[in-house]
Amino acid sequence: MSSTLSTDILIAGGGIAGLWLNARLRRLGYSTLLVEHEALGGGQSLKSQGIIHGGTKYALGGSLTGSSEAIADMPRRWREALAGHGELDLAGVHLLCEAHYLWSPGTLAGNLTGFFASKAMRGRVDQVKGEALPAALQDERFRGKVYRLAELVLDVPSLIRRLQVLAGDSLLAGKQVEPLHDAQGELCGLQVDGRPIEARRVVLCAGAGNAGLLARCGLAEPAQQLRALHMVLVKSASLRPLYAHCLGAGTKPRLTITTHPADDGQWVWYLGGHLAEAEGVARDEAAQIKAAQRELAELLPWIDLRDAQWRTLRIDRAEPAQSGLVRPDNAFLTRQGRLLVGWPTKLALAPDLSDRVLASLRAEGIEPSPSHAPRPALPQPALGLAPWQELF
Numbered sequence: 160m161s162s163t164l165s166t167d168i169l170i171a172g173g174g175i176a177g178l179w180l181n182a183r184l185r186r187l188g189y190s191t192l193l194v195e196h197e198a199l200g201g202g203q204s205l206k207s208q209g210i211i212h213g214g215t216k217y218a219l220g221g222s223l224t225g226s227s228e229a230i231a232d233m234p235r236r237w238r239e240a241l242a243g244h245g246e247l248d249l250a251g252v253h254l255l256c257e258a259h260y261l262w263s264p265g266t267l268a269g270n271l272t273g274f275f276a277s278k279a280m281r282g283r284v285d286q287v288k289g290e291a292l293p294a295a296l297q298d299e300r301f302r303g304k305v306y307r308l309a310e311l312v313l314d315v316p317s318l319i320r321r322l323q324v325l326a327g328d329s330l331l332a333g334k335q336v337e338p339l340h341d342a343q344g345e346l347c348g349l350q351v352d353g354r355p356i357e358a359r360r361v362v363l364c365a366g367a368g369n370a371g372l373l374a375r376c377g378l379a380e381p382a383q384q385l386r387a388l389h390m391v392l393v394k395s396a397s398l399r400p401l402y403a404h405c406l407g408a409g410t411k412p413r414l415t416i417t418t419h420p421a422d423d424g425q426w427v428w429y430l431g432g433h434l435a436e437a438e439g440v441a442r443d444e445a446a447q448i449k450a451a452q453r454e455l456a457e458l459l460p461w462i463d464l465r466d467a468q469w470r471t472l473r474i475d476r477a478e479p480a481q482s483g484l485v486r487p488d489n490a491f492l493t494r495q496g497r498l499l500v501g502w503p504t505k506l507a508l509a510p511d512l513s514d515r516v517l518a519s520l521r522a523e524g525i526e527p528s529p530s531h532a533p534r535p536a537l538p539q540p541a542l543g544l545a546p547w548q549e550l551f
């Protein structure tokens with residue numbers, strides 16, 4: 160059997176939640192180990208659209224709720240990190256777009272126009288016209304209103320690569336991850352491919368994998384919900400970058416379009432929003448592609464997609480259970496003894512989840528150990544691929 164390892168904090172899951180937390184704890188002087196059973200970012204994170212929401216989309220009901228206030232600070236924190244002077248040094252991570260746009264193909268309901276002009280939204284939403292419109296919307300046939308949101312869109316593969324670098328020697332690949340108990344039967348770490356790892360605290364950040372890990376620990380709570388999505392990808396030499404939520408009749412996006420670079424330099428549009436939700440999930444791949452083609456032909460008829468290649472991707476969003484499968488608005492963290500369990504619920508909220516872990520550690524008096532024992536070379540997890548890299 161491999162020798163026992165010990166660490167201050169042991170993290171399960173190498174998506175954005177685990178990697179961000181790991182980098183932040185290391186920077187504060189904690190010794191950490193992060194175990195990943197497949198590939199870094201390969202769960203939801205690399206399949207996300209990379210939008211660093213500031214809450215505007217969630218505030219569309221017409222008021223800023225407490226939860227939309229909680230997310231409002233995320234773009235600033237990410238911007239500082241991207242500039243190299245935030246809580247993490249993310250210099251070198253690619254920004255795909257400085258802003259995400261909100262686009263209403265009809266007339267925007269009067270109460271929304273008033274809301275956008277309100278004091279609460281000033282500086283967060285600005286209307287754009289003419290040459291200030293995103294290039295893909297600059298056509299004489301374009302109708303509707305476009306608002307620029309103070310939200311970023313990130314190239315997630317470069318983010319995961321940077322967090323891998325910041326992880327230094329703390330990463331460990333392991334297929335079989337089981338709880339480790341002390342003589343009193345208390346959780347004291349994890350057993351990874353048979354190797355015991357003792358830790359002062361264990362943090363489960365394994366996305367959809369949290370449910371299985373909790374079950375192995377004999378815990379039924381916290382419960383997890385999975386929200387299925389059926390995303391569409393379209394690749395064509397004629398595509399120009401577009402980062403926008405297109406509003407439907409209600410306040411929920413009918414279509415959310417982000418644009419990502421394929422390995423051959425062409426752009427790939429990644430389509431989510433209402434298209435990818437319930438009715439989209441019920442469609443098979445061919446019907447879902449047809450539905451996406453209808454939406455684009457109706458909304459952007461000037462885009463020539465005759466030579467386009469189409470793919471779809473099914474993926475579940477893993478979150479703490481809410482009544483009626485509604486979306487949670489905040490990062491979620493709970494603690495049971497030495498075990499902490501979290502879901503960021505959004506890529507954008509990874510800093511918020513790490514705040515909650517730090518607050519919990521500090522409340523319990525868990526400070527970084529003064530010295531860290533040297534580590535043997537450990538098996539390393541591979542980097543995952545984004546769907547625009549993998550599917551074409």
Ligand SMILES: Cc1cc2nc3c(=O)[nH]c(=O)nc-3n(C[C@H](O)[C@H](O)[C@H](O)COP(=O)(O)OP(=O)(O)OC[C@H]3O[C@@H](n4cnc5c(N)ncnc54)[C@H](O)[C@@H]3O)c2cc1C
Pocket residue numbers: 171172173174175176177194195196197198199200201202203204205206207208209210211212336364365366367368369371372388390431474475476501502503504505506507508
């Ligand atoms: C299609 C889509 C689009 C999205 N777009 C956005 C967006 O634009 N903006 C935004 O803010 N959010 C977005 N999200 C949400 C966001 O992607 C997720 O909230 C976030 O990535 C979750 O990160 P995570 O680290 O918790 O989970 P994951 O990224 O799923 O990572 C979990 C990791 O744990 C590993 N793991 C699982 N089980 C085990 C185990 N037993 N042992 C060890 N490791 C294990 C997995 O292999 C995986 O690498 C989107 C989600 C989807 C699905």
